Structures are given as structure tokens and as C-alpha cells.
Amino acid sequence: MISPTPHAGWHPASWLACNAGQIPAYRDARRADAVMTALARLPPLVTSWEVDALRGQLALAGEGKAFILQGGDCAETFDDCRSDVIVTKLKILLQMSVVIISGLKRPVVRVGRMAGQYAKPRSASTETRTDQTLPSYRGDIINRNAFTAEDREPDPELMLRAYERSGLTLNFIRSLIDGGFADLHHPENWDLDWVSHSPMADQYRRTVQTVADGLDFFESLTGKSIDQARRVDFFTSHEGLHLPYEQAQTRFLERRQGWYDLTTHFPWIGVRTSQLEGAHVEFFRGIRNPVAVKVGPDTTPAFLQGLLRTLNPDNEAGRLTLIHRLGVGRVRQLLPTLIEVVREAGARVVWVCDPMHGNTETSSSGLKTRRVESILGELEAAFEVHRAAGSHLGGVHLELTGDHVTECTGGARGLTDSDLPRDYRSQVDPRLNYEQAMEVAMRIAGHGRDV
Numbered sequence: 001m002i003s004p005t006p007h008a009g010w011h012p013a014s015w016l017a018c019n020a021g022q023i024p025a026y027r028d029a030r031r032a033d034a035v036m037t038a039l040a041r042l043p044p045l046v047t048s049w050e051v052d053a054l055r056g057q058l059a060l061a062g063e064g065k066a067f068i069l070q071g072g073d074c075a076e077t078f079d080d081c082r083s084d085v086i087v088t089k090l091k092i093l094l095q096m097s098v099v100i101i102s103g104l105k106r107p108v109v110r111v112g113r114m115a116g117q118y119a120k121p122r123s124a125s126t127e128t129r130t131d132q133t134l135p136s137y138r139g140d141i142i143n144r145n146a147f148t149a150e151d152r153e154p155d156p157e158l159m160l161r162a163y164e165r166s167g168l169t170l171n172f173i174r175s176l177i178d179g180g181f182a183d184l185h186h187p188e189n190w191d192l193d194w195v196s197h198s199p200m201a202d203q204y205r206r207t208v209q210t211v212a213d214g215l216d217f218f219e220s221l222t223g224k225s226i227d228q229a230r231r232v233d234f235f236t237s238h239e240g241l242h243l244p245y246e247q248a249q250t251r252f253l254e255r256r257q258g259w260y261d262l263t264t265h266f267p268w269i270g271v272r273t274s275q276l277e278g279a280h281v282e283f284f285r286g287i288r289n290p291v292a293v294k295v296g297p298d299t300t301p302a303f304l305q306g307l308l309r310t311l312n313p314d315n316e317a318g319r320l321t322l323i324h325r326l327g328v329g330r331v332r333q334l335l336p337t338l339i340e341v342v343r344e345a346g347a348r349v350v351w352v353c354d355p356m357h358g359n360t361e362t363s364s365s366g367l368k369t370r371r372v373e374s375i376l377g378e379l380e381a382a383f384e385v386h387r388a389a390g391s392h393l394g395g396v397h398l399e400l401t402g403d404h405v406t407e408c409t410g411g412a413r414g415l416t417d418s419d420l421p422r423d424y425r426s427q428v429d430p431r432l433n434y435e436q437a438m439e440v441a442m443r444i445a446g447h448g449r450d451v
């Protein structure tokens with residue numbers, strides 16, 4: 001099984017020799033091995049052609065010639081593998097991308113936090129309710145949310161269920177896109193209920209019309225249809241947290257002479273598992289996929305230098321994305337140093353701003369929430385800091401849903417803490433609802449000259 005690799009000492013299981021945070025042990029190790037063998041035999045969820053194409057598009061974003069829109073749920077659930085949920089999420093991402101294209105006048109690289117976002121890092125490994133303490137819920141790929149000892153026991157079979165749900169989700173997304181659902185000439189396909197009664201409806205409709213008119217104009221001028229523009233690309237991403245699953249679907253492709261993690265196009269490492277000597281960095285260094293790493297307020301220059309050397313030793317454009325999530329209060333102070341470290345190293349990276357995870361707070365009623373004003377504030381600051389440093393903000397990473405949930409406060413409708421319980425559905429982090437997500441897209445679109 002083990003084939004040559006340009007990365008010394010690396011193979012898909014070499015991470016096992018490192019310290020692995022956030023990966024619970026299975027009680028039945030033999031069953032876990034059998035599941036991994038089964039997973040390795042199943043066809044890949046994505047192909048190396050798509051993965052390589054995405055790397056090229058990310059490279060453009062790194063130079064300020066494209067903009068990445070990465071978004072979806074904090075965690076997908078098996079229950080939510082339903083047509084309405086998938087379509088709504090695709091619609092909001094397509095709508096946002098049209099708004100951003102028209103404002104920035106650049107192609108948008110659409111990347112869903114979808115079709116595999118099933119593993120969650122947890123700050124506490126156990127949860128106590130009254131007098132019972134059980135392992136924490138770690139996402140549907142690991143265990144079940146119900147508070148019983150049986151449900152909370154990590155179950156290797158869930159990796160197979162996650163693979164299947166990811167495949168079903170991807171199959172549906174691909175069919176929708178190939179069937180013309182994402183044709184830029186027909187944005188009416190993506191209408192969500194809100195378009196008729198949102199304060200932003202007019203602005204949205206004008207934007208969509210401008211894009212459709214632009215396409216028509218170009219096509220009548222050249223007498224050709226813009227096939228490339230008609231159909232949009234759509235890529236998937238998830239936190240590459242549960243390494244047994246990622247390892248099982250990682251294969252050596254002779255014609256590419258490289259190892260590809262084919263569970264997703266674009267895996268990322270979260271802040272809790274990004275140790276230089278840790279298992280996640282070890283696994284990621286050997287795969288050919290474009291990879292991302294979250295960088296937070298605790299990221300030191302030495303860590304960042306090590307990361308650049310370890311994850312992108314050949315300084316390949318599009319290979320490494322840094323997703324900064326610093327918080328509205330600290331981004332102006334901390335981001336310039338990170339940009340400077342990258343510049344001094346002469347490293348090529350793609351910069352993406354996650355304005356969600358540094359701005360989480362607890363509402364007066366005890367719910368986890370985020371203020372739209374903080375999210376917009378961090379995003380604005382990120383644009384400004386990159387521009388001042390002569391760098392490019394290449395994209396945004398958001399937790400959002402196309403539904404009318406009440407999880408984040410603020411925004412055009414001014415949701416307050418007391419609105420949150422009305423439709424709070426997330427089991428993990430609070431997401432922007434469709435209107436709040438569109439507001440963020442419109443704000444990004446306003447930065448036409450800054451990226």
C-alpha cells in the first residue's frame with residue numbers, strides 16, 4: 001500500500017506516531033480497522049482533477065484575481081441530509097456569489113462547508129448533566145448527540161454513514177449544477193422566500209439583473225455563449241479533524257505521482273489541532289490537496305514560519321490558505337504581524353478571513369451567539385489591513401444557512417438577544433441567516449477596489 005512520496009517519512013498513517021488531539025479512541029479497534037478497510041475500497045467522493053483545478057483557482061485568489069466564498073453550517077448533521085436543506089444552502093451561496101462577482105468584478109470560487117462537515121472539535125472532552133458525566137458529542141461522524149452512555153460512545157460505523165451522506169449530498173449538488181440550476185442566466189432558480197419582503201430585495205434584484213444583462217451583452221457582441229460562465233464550479237470542504245476517516249480515503253495516484261485525500265477538495269485544520277508536531281499537520285503535509293489552516297489570536301510568528309515550511313515547502317501557489325479568525329477587537333493589532341511574517345518568508349499563501357469564530361459570545365439568556373456588527377467589523381478591518389500592507393484578502397469563510405434562523409443578533413432586521421430563542425436550531429455554533437448572509441455579501445461587494 002505504501003508508495004513513494006516526495007515527503008520524507010510520510011505515509012497516510014504516519015500521523016499515528018504524533019500527538020493527536022480531538023480524536024477519540026474506538027473501544028472496538030478491530031471493528032474500526034474493518035470500517036477503514038471498507039472505506040478505502042469505496043470510490044472516492046471527489047477526483048484529483050477537481051482538486052487540482054481548485055488549487056489553480058485558489059492561486060488566483062491569492063493574487064487578488066478571484067475571491068473565495070467558503071460557507072455552510074458549523075456542523076452538518078445526518079438528519080439534515082435532505083433535499084430542501086441542501087438546495088437552500090446552495091441557493092444562498094449562489095446568490096451571495098452573484099452579488100460578490102458584480103461588486104468585485106472578479107470570479108468567485110464557491111466552496112461549501114458541506115458534504116462532509118461532520119466532525120467537531122470540543123473544548124471539553126466530557127459533559128455533565130445533573131449527576132451524570134458522559135463523553136462530549138463530537139459530531140455525527142463520531143457519536144450521537146442524545147445524552148446516553150450508548151449514544152455518546154464513539155462508533156466506527158458512523159464513518160461509513162458519514163461517507164454515504166457526503167456522497168448523497170455531493171451527488172445532488174452535482175446534478176443540480178450539471179442540470180442548469182446554477183446557470184447564471186437563470187438566477188430566478190435561486191430565489192428564496194425572503195426576496196419578496198426583505199429590505200435588501202431591491203438591491204439584490206438590481207445586482208442579479210446587471211449580471212444577467214452583462215452576460216447577454218457579451219454573448220450578443222461575440223455571437224458565442226459563455227460556456228465557462230454559464231455553469232459554475234462548486235467545491236466542498238470540511239475540517240480534516242477525524243484522521244482515521246481522512247486516511248482511509250487517501251490514495252496514491254500514479255498518474256499524478258502524489259497522495260490525494262479524496263473525501264473533499266479542500267480540507268482545513270482548526271485552531272485546536274494545529275500543532276506543528278501534531279498529527280493533523282503531519283497528515284496534511286503529505287497530501288496534494290490545497291489545504292487551509294485556521295490562525296487565531298494565539299498564533300506566534302515561530303509557529304507560522306514552521307507551518308509555511310512544513311505545509312508548503314515548495315512554495316506552490318494555491319497550496320496553502322491561511323484563514324485568520326482573530327476577533328473584531330484584535331484583528332487590527334494582530335493581523336499586520338501575521339502578514340509581515342509571511343512576507344519575510346517570501347511565502348505564497350491565500351488569505352481568507354473567518355469573521356465568525358473570533359466573535360462568539362454568550363447571550364443574556366445563555367445561548368451562544370454572534371453579532372452581525374462584529375462580523376462585519378472584522379471583515380472591514382481585514383480588508384483595510386490587507387490593503388494597507390499591500391496584501392490581498394482572497395476570500396471569506398462563513399457559518400451560514402439559507403433558512404430564517406435566529407442565531408446571530410443584529411443585521412438589517414436588528415435581531416436582539418430576546419429574538420434568539422424563536423428559531424435557534426444550531427447544535428454547535430450560531431450561523432448567519434439568509435438575510436444576514438446577504439448583508440455580508442453586499443458589504444464584501446462594496447470592496448471592489450480593495451482586493
Ligand code: PEP
Pocket residue numbers: 074121239269270271272294325357429
Ligand atoms: C469551526 O470552523 O467550526 C471551528 C471550530 O473553527 P476554529 O477551529 O477556527 O475554532
Ligand code: CO
Pocket residue numbers: 074075357399428429
Ligand atoms: Co464553528
